[in-house]
Amino acid sequence: MRPSESLSWEALMHAANRGDQQAYARLLGEIAPVVRGIVRARGGALGAEGCEDVVQEVLLTIHLKRQTWREDAPLRPWLYAVTRHKVIDALRARGTRVEIPVEDMAEILPAPEGADPFEARDMARVLDQLEPRAAQILRAIGIDGDSTAETGEKLGMTEGAVRVALHRALKSVARLRERMIE
Amino acid sequence: MKTDALIAALAADTTPRPSPGARMMRVLPLAVALSLAALLAGWHVRPDLAATLSSVAVYKTAVPVALALSALWLARGLARPEARARREWALIGVLIAALALALVWGLAVTPAARIAEILDTPDYTNCLISVPTLAALPLAASLWALRAGAPLHPARAGAAAGLIAGGAGAAIYSLHCPHDHLMYFFPAYGVAMAAVTLAGALIGALLLRW
Numbered sequence: 001m002r003p004s005e006s007l008s009w010e011a012l013m014h015a016a017n018r019g020d021q022q023a024y025a026r027l028l029g030e031i032a033p034v035v036r037g038i039v040r041a042r043g044g045a046l047g048a049e050g051c052e053d054v055v056q057e058v059l060l061t062i063h064l065k066r067q068t069w070r071e072d073a074p075l076r077p078w079l080y081a082v083t084r085h086k087v088i089d090a091l092r093a094r095g096t097r098v099e100i101p102v103e104d105m106a107e108i109l110p111a112p113e114g115a116d117p118f119e120a121r122d123m124a125r126v127l128d129q130l131e132p133r134a135a136q137i138l139r140a141i142g143i144d145g146d147s148t149a150e151t152g153e154k155l156g157m158t159e160g161a162v163r164v165a166l167h168r169a170l171k172s173v174a175r176l177r178e179r180m181i182e
Numbered sequence: 183m184k185t186d187a188l189i190a191a192l193a194a195d196t197t198p199r200p201s202p203g204a205r206m207m208r209v210l211p212l213a214v215a216l217s218l219a220a221l222l223a224g225w226h227v228r229p230d231l232a233a234t235l236s237s238v239a240v241y242k243t244a245v246p247v248a249l250a251l252s253a254l255w256l257a258r259g260l261a262r263p264e265a266r267a268r269r270e271w272a273l274i275g276v277l278i279a280a281l282a283l284a285l286v287w288g289l290a291v292t293p294a295a296r297i298a299e300i301l302d303t304p305d306y307t308n309c310l311i312s313v314p315t316l317a318a319l320p321l322a323a324s325l326w327a328l329r330a331g332a333p334l335h336p337a338r339a340g341a342a343a344g345l346i347a348g349g350a351g352a353a354i355y356s357l358h359c360p361h362d363h364l365m366y367f368f369p370a371y372g373v374a375m376a377a378v379t380l381a382g383a384l385i386g387a388l389l390l391r392w
Contacts, residue, residue, distance in 0.1 A: 138191050
């Protein structure tokens with residue numbers, strides 16, 4: 001896949017489901033500003049960092065529930081449904097009640113890319129609670145931009161073990177975040 | 183951790199997630215088979231089974247099977263967050279309306295004393311206990327499969343799992359039970375299936391949140 005090529009989100013998710021990491025990263029990168037726009041439009045009271053927490057929660061949910069998207073269906077209705085569900089949930093957990101009519105979702109503009117570092121608070125706390133090895137792997141791949149192979153080399157693990165540990169770590173992150181906001 | 187970093191970590195995680203449908207196909211047949219084996223081992227099959235299944239009394243097996251299959255279809259729709267599952271709900275609605283009509287008809291043509299007589303058997307309590315017991319494994323299997331889904335309404339998805347299981351349990355138990363009267367079916371099978379459906383809704387409300 002050439003990076004300049006314009007591909008539909010369906011095509012990207014389709015490729016992602018077959019293990020194309022590049023396509024998946026690009027899709028999530030394109031989805032994030034859209035989700036951010038929705039979260040900010042509805043949860044502005046949370047502040048920029050609070051909103052980013054919710055954005056990350058939505059992205060994590062998209063990741064863990066991506067198999068409920070049917071490959072012959074358009075991606076956006078699915079994406080909006082997941083986002084809406086998580087945003088309402090996250091805002092309710094933080095004491096804000098919101099109504100989001102489904103029809104409005106497509107009309108909310110994506111958040112502009114800016115100097116905003118998109119740093120979130122919750123994730124830092126979650127990483128602290130995570131098993132040290134799991135946090136190390138998440139930091140290496142996410143923050144240092146290492147591949148699973150490089151991470152394995154650094155930590156003296158096989159690449160397969162890193163993959164399994166990464167998958168478990170992300171599931172733990174989702175669980176810990178859930179517990180944290182309850 | 184910045185969002186870009188999270189995205190990088192998510193993209194590196196290529197471990198496929200199970201789909202609710204795939205899980206259902208894997209565990210539900212197994213759960214039903216185990217419940218069927220339990221019936222064969224612990225309850226025994228009614229001696230006139232072959233004759234029953236080719237008579238009108240087959241409804242006692244066929245109706246729960248139909249309910250379970252439509253609930254399975256409904257659960258498949260409810261597991262997707264964007265699906266409204268209108269046709270699936272409509273089918274369940276039609277089935278329940280037809281059963282309600284049958285119940286009204288049964289009540290109209292059967293004198294109350296006769297109904298009391300039909301239900302005056304220790305088998306009645308037996309049925310109310312046996313159907314949920316035989317439904318337990320299918321319920322666990324269906325709920326576990328749906329945990330891989332993303333239902334917008336966990337209680338409704340749980341109820342669908344409950345009806346799958348209640349229907350399966352009732353269909354299995356019908357192979358043992360010798361009472362074929364419509365006014366036995368509703369108070370026994372109907373109540374038992376409703377109870378399992380309700381249990382599914384209550385457990386689902388807790389278990390199927392995401």
